[in-house]
Amino acid sequence: MLAANRYGKSRVRLVKVSRLGDRHQLTEVTVNISLAGDFERAFTAGDNSAVLPTDTMKNTVYALAKDHSIAPLELFAMTLARHFVSTHAQASSATVTLLETPWHRATVEGKSHDHSFLRGSEERATCVARVENGEESWTSGIEGLVMLKTANSGFEGFPRDAYTTLAETGDRLFGTNLSGNWWYSEQTDFLDCRSRARTALIECFSRHQSRSVQHTLHAMAEEVLTRCPEVSKVHLALPNLHCLLVDLSPFDLSNENEVFVPVDEPHGSIEATVSR
Numbered sequence: 001m002l003a004a005n006r007y008g009k010s011r012v013r014l015v016k017v018s019r020l021g022d023r024h025q026l027t028e029v030t031v032n033i034s035l036a037g038d039f040e041r042a043f044t045a046g047d048n049s050a051v052l053p054t055d056t057m058k059n060t061v062y063a064l065a066k067d068h069s070i071a072p073l074e075l076f077a078m079t080l081a082r083h084f085v086s087t088h089a090q091a092s093s094a095t096v097t098l099l100e101t102p103w104h105r106a107t108v109e110g111k112s113h114d115h116s117f118l119r120g121s122e123e124r125a126t127c128v129a130r131v132e133n134g135e136e137s138w139t140s141g142i143e144g145l146v147m148l149k150t151a152n153s154g155f156e157g158f159p160r161d162a163y164t165t166l167a168e169t170g171d172r173l174f175g176t177n178l179s180g181n182w183w184y185s186e187q188t189d190f191l192d193c194r195s196r197a198r199t200a201l202i203e204c205f206s207r208h209q210s211r212s213v214q215h216t217l218h219a220m221a222e223e224v225l226t227r228c229p230e231v232s233k234v235h236l237a238l239p240n241l242h243c244l245l246v247d248l249s250p251f252d253l254s255n256e257n258e259v260f261v262p263v264d265e266p267h268g269s270i271e272a273t274v275s276r
Helices: 040-044 054-067 073-085 190-207 211-227
Strands: 007-020 022-035 091-102 104-107 111-119 123-133 136-149 172-185 231-237 241-245 260-268 271-275
Touching: 007 054, 022 073, 022 104, 040 123, 054 073, 054 231, 073 123, 073 136, 073 190, 104 271, 111 271, 136 241, 172 190, 190 211, 190 231, 211 231, 211 271
Parallel strands: 022 111
Antiparallel strands: 007 022, 022 091, 091 123, 104 111, 123 136, 136 172, 172 231, 172 241, 231 271, 241 260
């Protein structure tokens, strides 16, 4: 028996240029689409009569991008999700995920240029819009936000066993590559809320007197809830990207938390969901 199914189109890449006179706006997104519904016979009997081609989904992204703004991401994602469930009765739900690739205006002779752009960091704004049985929901998020602080971080008082070699410390580097999502209790000004949430995450990470990654993660999520009353819950994942102190004693040199080697793997994996 087929217990569940879904299908769609992934990694549909789109660049849109909005030409507002001489000053242009550049937006790049990657779109993932997933439909669920009455598609069982396609799986069990090879009957494609209800299966919208995924190539059509790709074309739909480009066609709707022509007449709709991509900013904020959440509204364009919902435009796509609404389209698929309203035009294809066999689809009971549509989930559309957007990931934005950042571009920033080039600075020329001290001024931002009208139509020249520079690729940003690996940080991505994300969102998910979902329509299911007439109900609509949004989730916004961020991934690839790499942060590191050189003070106000420690890890002490943990249990030890026969295999524990880690030394306790009240002064260590704390680096992470943050991914997070937040759920809305209502439709809102998504751009403004994203700005407030991102600022809350960065400022709390920077200021918090961290006793562990877990300790700081919880404080960061609570700060988002405080600054964004329209958000109902926050999920954060903070991998602990280690910078290990180098032993310089073989060279008769001291190392007072100055020289480190960054280690990508293995790394700690810490995540949690905080709700109101």
